[in-house]
Amino acid sequence: MLPINDINYVLSLISAKAIVKLAGILNKGATALPGYFVEKLNPDFLKTISSQLENCILITGTNGKTTTSGLIVHLLTKENKKVINNHAGSNLKRGIISSIVPHLSLNKKFTQEFDYFVFECDEFALEKITQDIKANYIVMLNLFRDQLDRYGEIETIRKRWSALIHNNPHVHYIANADDPSVASLFYKKDLKVSYFGLTDYKITQDNLKDVLFCPICGGRLDYKKRYFSHIGDYFCTNCDFKRPEPDLSGKIFQDSTKIEVNYREKKYFTTMPLQGKYNIYNIAASFLTCIELGYNIGELCANISDFKSTFGRYELINYKNKEIFLILVKNPVGFTQALESSIDDNKKNFIFILNDNIADGRDVSWIWDVNFDLLNNKINDLMFGGTRMFDMALRIKYADIGVKNYVFFDTYKELFDKIEQSNNGTFHVFLTYTALIELKNYLSKLGYKSFYEQ
Numbered sequence: 393m394l395p396i397n398d399i400n401y402v403l404s405l406i407s408a409k410a411i412v413k414l415a416g417i418l419n420k421g422a423t424a425l426p427g428y429f430v431e432k433l434n435p436d437f438l439k440t441i442s443s444q445l446e447n448c449i450l451i452t453g454t455n456g457k458t459t460t461s462g463l464i465v466h467l468l469t470k471e472n473k474k475v476i477n478n479h480a481g482s483n484l485k486r487g488i489i490s491s492i493v494p495h496l497s498l499n500k501k502f503t504q505e506f507d508y509f510v511f512e513c514d515e516f517a518l519e520k521i522t523q524d525i526k527a528n529y530i531v532m533l534n535l536f537r538d539q540l541d542r543y544g545e546i547e548t549i550r551k552r553w554s555a556l557i558h559n560n561p562h563v564h565y566i567a568n569a570d571d572p573s574v575a576s577l578f579y580k581k582d583l584k585v586s587y588f589g590l591t592d593y594k595i596t597q598d599n600l601k602d603v604l605f606c607p608i609c610g611g612r613l614d615y616k617k618r619y620f621s622h623i624g625d626y627f628c629t630n631c632d633f634k635r636p637e638p639d640l641s642g643k644i645f646q647d648s649t650k651i652e653v654n655y656r657e658k659k660y661f662t663t664m665p666l667q668g669k670y671n672i673y674n675i676a677a678s679f680l681t682c683i684e685l686g687y688n689i690g691e692l693c694a695n696i697s698d699f700k701s702t703f704g705r706y707e708l709i710n711y712k713n714k715e716i717f718l719i720l721v722k723n724p725v726g727f728t729q730a731l732e733s734s735i736d737d738n739k740k741n742f743i744f745i746l747n748d749n750i751a752d753g754r755d756v757s758w759i760w761d762v763n764f765d766l767l768n769n770k771i772n773d774l775m776f777g778g779t780r781m782f783d784m785a786l787r788i789k790y791a792d793i794g795v796k797n798y799v800f801f802d803t804y805k806e807l808f809d810k811i812e813q814s815n816n817g818t819f820h821v822f823l824t825y826t827a828l829i830e831l832k833n834y835l836s837k838l839g840y841k842s843f844y845e846q
Contacts (some may be wrong), residue, residue: 401838404433425522427484427485438489447509452532454533503784535550546602550814566587569757574778588641591643600724603622606628609631639655703720704720704828705719714812716811719822724759728766736769740771742774742775742819743807764788775810782800
């Protein structure tokens with residue numbers, strides 16, 4: 393007779409695999425539900441198979457997790473490595489379990505050999521995930537104010553990260569040197585840390601700082617260069633805390649099509665495969681991670697050129713001769729950066745879809761901290777949808793960006809009918825998480841790839 397732990401494992405795995413099979417038959421995603429059932433039936437499931445997760449890389453942060461995870465997987469796949477990852481962005485423990493389940497056998501082994509396990513992790517859930525998974529590398533991207541009704545302030549998450557770092561001294565950390573909330577976690581600590589950052593970026597003039605004071609002593613932070621929010625080349629005016637020197641730094645050129653990478657006093661050049669200048673941070677993080685894994689930077693620069701944007705991250709949809717860019721937004725800093733990367737000298741057509749479901753955050757007051765002044769006299773047409781579309785329209789009205797005609801829609805069919813009837817050829821859709829899922833599900837019914845498909 394099997395030990396009780398083995399019985400729990402077998403029953404939970406069979407149940408999860410049945411859910412995956414049923415989801416496939418129904419053409420539905422199984423990005424979290426299998427893991428949800430496994431957690432209920434066997435809370436120690438992930439811990440049970442953790443010894444099988446060799447070469448495990450976790451990626452966390454407020455912004456950029458899915459893109460950085462996708463970049464790392466892309467670069468490793470280019471090196472002919474087999475990788476498991478939670479590509480659809482379900483980044484709680486249940487999402488990680490769901491990505492593993494299809495590849496597990498009843499004897500707690502994988503059905504084939506994998507070289508790496510790359511998982512993006514919710515920044516709040518990371519501490520508990522590391523209690524079950526012994527990660528080899530943890531990539532820490534940034535910390536911004538996000539879903540305050542769920543997470544609280546930045547310091548809440550920073551304390552959780554501090555605890556996990558204390559409990560995981562064996563991990564090799566890949567950290568953002570330009571974020572004082574992240575870099576301060578390693579201040580004067582004897583740990584294996586590699587830093588990435590930028591050598592240059594457009595200097596911001598906004599006052600949207602999520603971190604004002606030194607995380608070490610509480611003194612005022614000042615900057616040699618501030619790129620956006622609290623990100624930049626900072627120093628404390630009261631103690632010796634300052635931005636650590638990056639091991640790898642990136643620079644994006646004005647036309648946003650070329651990247652310079654500095655590593656060990658040598659310069660390398662590659663093309664920018666993504667829209668959004670802020671993605672230079674995600675590229676720098678993915679490069680440094682792969683370099684620390686032993687891969688050649690020259691090959692990385694060549695291999696990144698054909699990377700395609702992932703789920704809702706400037707994802708291009710071609711719809712009846714129209715170009716539609718889907719851009720996930722969920723906090724003031726990310727939204728502001730997305731707006732800034734989407735405007736130029738030509739007037740644009742913007743669509744805002746704001747939901748307030750649990751996965752989005754019930755409190756939508758954060759939209760008042762987004763810098764919509766950037767859009768002044770830059771917009772042709774505006775459309776609004778989602779459960780809180782009127783809140784968004786009111787916010788835009790107060791920004792007074794020079795647009796008087798607001799168009800509202802209640803269904804995605806109505807939205808795409810309006811897009812089809814429009815004389816405009818390109819649209820930027822800024823939308824929250826559940827709105828993105830809804831829109832992608834609608835498109836899947838029209839024959840487009842579902843959100844859970846790679």
